[in-house]
Amino acid sequence: MSSALGSQLPNPAHLDADSMLARRFGKETVNYFGGSPLNRLSFLRSDHTFLSAAVKHPSTRFVLFQDLAPLITPARRLYLAKHAEVEALVPATAFDKSEEEAIRDYDSGVTRPDLIFLGVDEHAAPDAPEEPLLEWKTYRGRPFFALDVSERGDETQRTGAAELVKTLEAQGVTPWLSRHHTDFSPDEAAIFAQGRALLDWNRRNTFCGTCGHPTLAVNGGTKRACPPTDAALAAQSKSPERPPCSTRTTLSNLSFPRTDPTIIVATLSADGQRVLLGRGPRFPPHWYSTLAGFVEPGESVEDAVRREVWEEAGVGLGRVVIHSSQPWPYPANLMIGAIAQVADPALERISLEHDPELEDARWFPVEEVRRALVTGASALGEKPGPDYVEGSLRLPPPTAIAHQLIKAAVSGAYTSEKGKI
Ligand SMILES: [Zn+2]
Known part of the structure; x- marks a missing residue:
C-alpha cells in the first residue's frame, strides 16, 4: 500500500494536488478511517465473473474479522490472508453463480460466511513473481475482501471458521478486542473501517426488514436480497414459495447498507x-x-x-x-x-x-x-x-x-x- 500515485486514480489519502480551491480553502483534511487506498470499483460488484476471478487470485488478500474484531499480527498490523488459507470458508466457486442464479437457487439451510469485496489497491506491488497483480479490463492491482471468521451459520461454516482461527492463533494472529481501533496505519484503518461497517450491516440484516424471512447477501456483500423461494422449505416437503415482499419489486433502502x-x-x-x-x-x-x-x-x-x-x-x-x-x-x-x-x-x-x-x-x-x-x-x-x-x-x-x-x-x-x- 504505497502512497505513489497510480495511473488509474489519485490515491484519495494523499490528495494534495494544487488547484484554485486548494489555494482558497487550504489543503483537504483527510480524517482517520477515511482516505482509503482502495478503488472500490463498486460497479463491478454485480459482475460475478470479475468477483470469481478476484476471489481466488494469487494476489488477493482477505481481511479477517471474528465477531467484528479484526485479526492482527503480533506487530499489530491487519493480518492479510491469501485464498489458500481461507479456502475451507471461501471455495474457488464462491462467485460462480450470477446474482439471479444465486437468488433462484437460494437455500436458507446452507450458509456461507459474510464475504465483502472491498476494492482493488492499484498502487500495490506484487509480493512475489508468482503472485502477479490482477488485471481486469483497464484495472490492475491487488483485490481486497473482508471475511467473517466467527463461529456462525451451518456446521461446515462453524467448523471451517474454528479451524482457521486455531491455525492462525498458532502463528500469533489474534482478534483485536477493543471498543475502538485507532493504532492502524491510515491505509489499514480505512480498509478496516469499510470491512467492519459492511460486516456489521450484513450481520444485523440476516432477516428481511419487511417480511421477516431470511435474506441472502449479493453484490459482493453490499446488498441483501429477499429471495422469492427457499429450497430448505422444499426439503421439508413444503412449498418453496415465500410470501410476496415489496423489497423485490421496489427500490428498497432495506436492501442496501446504511450510513x-x-x-x-x-x-x-x-x-x-x-x-x-x-x-x-x-x-x-x-x-x-x-x-x-x-x-x-x-x-x-x-x-x-x-x-x-x-x-x-x-x-x-x-x-x-x-x-x-x-x-x-x-x-x-x-x-x-x-x-x-x-x-x-x-x-x-x-x-x-x-x-x-x-x-x-x-x-x-x-x-x-x-x-x-x-x-x-x-x-x-x-x-x-x-x-x-x-x-x-x-x-x-x-x-x-x-x-x-x-x-x-x-x-x-x-x-x-x-x-x-
Ligand atoms: Zn422480504
Missing part, C-alpha cells in the same frame, strides 16, 4: 477568541471535546449543528461551515465536521438546562486550546504526553475528527479577514 449521518462541531465565539467545548459524564477528568449528535430525518446538516449546540449548551449559532468528514464504523456513522460561530455575543450564554446530555460546557480561550492540542491530546483511556500539566485541559487525539476541527477553529483561518470563507 448514519452525525454532526460534530467546533464553535467559535462572536469575537473568534474562544472555543465552546463540552464534556460527558463518563469523560476522564479535565477532558473536553466538541459537541456532536445525529442528524434527524428531514434536517439539513447546518440545521442539525445549530439544533444540537442550542439543545446541549443553549448557545445560538450564526454561520455553519462544513470542514471535513470521518467515517466512524461503530457501527455505521459518518461524522460530518463543521466549524461554527456565534453571530451575537448575547447568544453565547451557556445553559445546560435543555438537554441534560453534557455534564459541563465552557468557553475556552483560543490560546489555552492551542496549548492543549500539543500537550493534552490523547486517546480515551490513555495518558497525555510528558508536557501535560496536571489539571489543565485535555482533548481527543489527532485520529478523532474532533481534534482536527478544534485545530482548524483555533488556527485563525476561519476568523481572520484574509482567510474568511
Whole structure:
C-alpha cells in the first residue's frame, strides 16, 4: 500500500494536488478511517465473473474479522490472508453463480460466511513473481475482501471458521478486542473501517426488514436480497414459495447498507477568541471535546449543528461551515465536521438546562486550546504526553475528527479577514 500515485486514480489519502480551491480553502483534511487506498470499483460488484476471478487470485488478500474484531499480527498490523488459507470458508466457486442464479437457487439451510469485496489497491506491488497483480479490463492491482471468521451459520461454516482461527492463533494472529481501533496505519484503518461497517450491516440484516424471512447477501456483500423461494422449505416437503415482499419489486433502502449521518462541531465565539467545548459524564477528568449528535430525518446538516449546540449548551449559532468528514464504523456513522460561530455575543450564554446530555460546557480561550492540542491530546483511556500539566485541559487525539476541527477553529483561518470563507 504505497502512497505513489497510480495511473488509474489519485490515491484519495494523499490528495494534495494544487488547484484554485486548494489555494482558497487550504489543503483537504483527510480524517482517520477515511482516505482509503482502495478503488472500490463498486460497479463491478454485480459482475460475478470479475468477483470469481478476484476471489481466488494469487494476489488477493482477505481481511479477517471474528465477531467484528479484526485479526492482527503480533506487530499489530491487519493480518492479510491469501485464498489458500481461507479456502475451507471461501471455495474457488464462491462467485460462480450470477446474482439471479444465486437468488433462484437460494437455500436458507446452507450458509456461507459474510464475504465483502472491498476494492482493488492499484498502487500495490506484487509480493512475489508468482503472485502477479490482477488485471481486469483497464484495472490492475491487488483485490481486497473482508471475511467473517466467527463461529456462525451451518456446521461446515462453524467448523471451517474454528479451524482457521486455531491455525492462525498458532502463528500469533489474534482478534483485536477493543471498543475502538485507532493504532492502524491510515491505509489499514480505512480498509478496516469499510470491512467492519459492511460486516456489521450484513450481520444485523440476516432477516428481511419487511417480511421477516431470511435474506441472502449479493453484490459482493453490499446488498441483501429477499429471495422469492427457499429450497430448505422444499426439503421439508413444503412449498418453496415465500410470501410476496415489496423489497423485490421496489427500490428498497432495506436492501442496501446504511450510513448514519452525525454532526460534530467546533464553535467559535462572536469575537473568534474562544472555543465552546463540552464534556460527558463518563469523560476522564479535565477532558473536553466538541459537541456532536445525529442528524434527524428531514434536517439539513447546518440545521442539525445549530439544533444540537442550542439543545446541549443553549448557545445560538450564526454561520455553519462544513470542514471535513470521518467515517466512524461503530457501527455505521459518518461524522460530518463543521466549524461554527456565534453571530451575537448575547447568544453565547451557556445553559445546560435543555438537554441534560453534557455534564459541563465552557468557553475556552483560543490560546489555552492551542496549548492543549500539543500537550493534552490523547486517546480515551490513555495518558497525555510528558508536557501535560496536571489539571489543565485535555482533548481527543489527532485520529478523532474532533481534534482536527478544534485545530482548524483555533488556527485563525476561519476568523481572520484574509482567510474568511
Ligand atoms: Zn422480504
